[in-house]
Amino acid sequence: MKFPVRLFLILGLASFIIAISTIQPAAEYLLGSEYEVRVINGFKDNSSLPLVIWCSSEDADLGGRALQEHDDFSWKMKTNLWSCNHMKCTMKWDQTRKSFEAFKASRDTYRCGPLKRCFWMVTENGFYISNDEVNWNKDFSW
Known part of the structure; x- marks a missing residue:
């Protein structure tokens, strides 16, 4: 069974947003x-x-x-x-x-x-x- 591309993109975007929100303090520390x-x-x-x-x-x-x-x-x-x-x-x-x-x-x-x-x-x-x-x-x- 093929995994629907749209669902894959939505899940990928959601994962990216969650990952960024949890590492924001670390990112600020690195980037300034x-x-x-x-x-x-x-x-x-x-x-x-x-x-x-x-x-x-x-x-x-x-x-x-x-x-x-x-x-x-x-x-x-x-x-x-x-x-x-x-x-x-x-x-x-x-x-x-x-x-x-x-x-x-x-x-x-x-x-x-x-x-x-x-x-x-x-x-x-x-x-x-x-x-x-x-x-x-x-x-x-x-």
Whole structure:
């Protein structure tokens, strides 16, 4: 009995769509995606003492900034198989220092959401992450 050609094409197309939908994150990682990363000074009152941030990776040194209340430091991250896929930042406030990975492709592909926005708010009691600047989740303390 011959297998109908139309049915074969329909099943092949359906299989292709299912396969692509399951490997989309891997494909984005290989082909590249651009993420917006932003670190916001969320301190209530540090007008006399800024929050200092310094960010770098294997590929780039973004330098340092002194962030006053509500100031931010932002950049775009292009991820792919051939480039560095993380950015590490060191925060300093008074005598307190904390280093953290502001972006790590293997971790942030999902948590930065479909719009690929990774927002950090640094406050007196910790570091918060969001992908919409409305819903903030505490990731870790100082």
